[in-house]
Amino acid sequence: MEVRLSEIISALSYALDVTEGQPAGHAARTCAIGMRIADIAGVPHDELSSLYYALLLKDAGCSANAAAVCTLFGSDDRTYKELRKRIDYRSKRANAVSAFRSTLPGAPIFTRVKRLAEIARQEDGKTDELYGVRCERGAEIARMIELPESTAEAIRALDEHWDGGGVPYGLRGTEIPLAGRILALAQIAEVYFTGGGVDAALAVAAERSGRWFDPDLVAALLTTRDDRAFWASLHGDAVELVKAFEPTDHLLMADEEGLDRVAEAFAMVVDAKSPFTGRHSAGVAHIALGVAETMDLEADCLRDLRRAALLHDLGKLGVSNLVLDKPGKLDADEWAEMRRHAELTVRILERVPPFRHLARDAGAHHERLDGRGYHLGLTAGELGWMPRTLAVADVFEALTADRPYRDALDRDEALAIMRRDVGAAFSPEHFEALEAWANRSSLVPAAP
Template sequence: MIAIRLAEIMSALSHALDLTEGQPQGHCIRVCRIGMTIGARMGLSEKALEELYYTLLLKDLGCSSNAARICELYLADDLRFKRDFKLVGSSLSQVLGFVISHTGLQAGLAERFRSVLNILRNGGAIAQEMIETRCQRGAEIARMMRFSENVAQGILDLDEHFDGGGRPQGLKGQDISIFARIALAAQVIDVFFMSAGPEAATAELRYRRGAWFDPDVVDAFLSVADWHFWDDLASPDLETRILALEPGNTLRLADEDYLDDIAAAFAQVIDAKSPYTSGHSDRVALFTDLIAEEMGYDLSARRRIKRAALLHDIGKLGVSNSILDKPGRLEGEEWEAMKRHASYSEEILSRIGAFADLARIAGAHHERLDGKGYPRGITGEAICAETRIISTADVFDALTADRPYRAAMPVEKAFAILRDGAGQAHDPACIEALERAIRRADLAGAKQAA
């Protein structure tokens, strides 16, 4: 057993969720501060406050699952689209204005017209599909991370409105999880606070009282939202104090299996970002483990490297799907944006004490032995053995899986490409270890089939 702060892990992972929602850094942290203030004011029990705390930090667990669909339907940058959509209310004029101003801005006139027309005709069904996918996926991942059904339900109900006009189930009033009622209000408060200040946030809260928001939730917030509260919300040390706010304020004991579950669950968030990366993190983790085993790493070391492999692409949550799923070559700023995902991965993982040693390993997975990689352009011995293993596994999976710009390659062709770059891009020892492991796996499969 090892002592970890569960809150520390979840608050760090919430930064990754902020990235994929296009929100200013610390959005979920501020939402947690707002929501916990409301919950305490409403007199929730200690147990309920604990569950509310994690619901607020993880409210956006399913957010990556609709990113590709947004790009496809709206011909838009999903990060900007999601950021701006949070400022839109329920009025028809606001919704229409948003659709027209955010659809197909970089597309041709005819393509843009077709997209806008499709959305106007099928907007209800489209919204239902995307919100349902997001909410259900978020609840599933919360369960994978061993959170209670109450937390999962809070995430599932996030987009329900108090008057019954929300989605995906059209729940009304007290039928909506109290955690979701608080989280939705806290989310809108932070979005308007960050975009236009405390007065705008308060005005929006009052305007949607009884429609989107539970009046009791609104009244609880308004009773405590003085200037001290707003100053506190903008404080640079807010995250530190949010960690101290964790109900019970004690170290949680977690075994290695729990850390594995957290890494595996968040890999699901990462891979849901693009249809072309479905299962990518799991496969990279598998190939990583095969290489490490072949190279003589013990079980403890293999477990550690596998976690880094599962989380190596967490930074891609901060890259628009208009870039991730682009069928052609990335140019200029597109390529620079893609390269930033490696730095994002290192930054996010370095926030987690239990995963901090994995941060540099995962963040360097696009470095090359000849120094032509990124983000630092380091060479040779500066690239640790664990990173070399993950890098080899990552490229092998990329070559043997479908990508927006090409079909999957046969295994032998993929190995030929890896061997051509051996010593320049990737470590020859890692390539050879993977070849041996794959060959053994093929032989074992052939024997079973016989």
């Protein structure tokens, strides 16, 4: 089976939107705007495909600095990132106001001011470090999918500015790859268009021309002012919209191995969200395959199982790191947010044609045989072999890994804890297979 890679990436870009605190379709609309700019500016035809994928994957590294942002400001990483995109953060006044709003919201004023002073002392190089991590990880994700190096380099240069005042490397003018310059302009234009319409998008582009943005690219964008059909099209289904912008003479197709690479790459995006889940998705896939092989599951099913395991926690990209990394017990609101991640996993995977048939089972990894799981409260009769396998693999991996509230448990401790829930949470035969596999296998997953 081969499918257009663009169908997969554009659908999965919704997961990146939610991580970045943006409305659904942000990356896809950015792609449409960027490709329109490229067409008007006369970007060479042989560069359009790599630009197209860079626009869709521009935020592939966004989860890599989420925990650090949350720790630094003591606030929701997604809210901070959303606000940063809506201000001229190079303005000292705007940056100060934004930093105050983002720092320990709800805390006493003295506590917030004290934290702000600590942040100011660390500021030298801190922003460069945060965005350097993000840019390098985004480029790495593009390379994992085997996209052109020019795509990776464009993503790496996403936050560079025309006058050299951007981050993290301070590139200037034509030192910034052309595709990177288009990414920088298109994403801010999309943010302001979504928030305030065409006039707002073009006004911010014109105001930052020659400073943030390449003046020639801004001039190209400004010519679209009266193109009502184009701007109106951005209000529709963004994934359908961007299909029209893919260079038809350079379609990239994904075969079975390509689909595996996409699953592995997005598993890395998910696991980068928290320092406590650095190898969780790969670990769950490793354990799930071990359980399935112990049960002599047919080889044809193993590939689907591995993909579902790699992608089962996609929805955690929509959970604040204040919740994911909280060292204590979650309160009712936090627990409700955590539980929603399973539903979001289903919603994202349902958008991806070759993964659609996995969506329900991948999102059911927290369901229980007794119906007390989440997010749907399914019971034994509604749970097939895949969610039963994912359930034991997910819990076993979590118990044998460090978490913010405890150290990793050894194999025997983890199995003893799980054994208490056999028949209620876990299928007896799947737990038995897990136990047999764990007693003879390494707990360290192979690198993808």
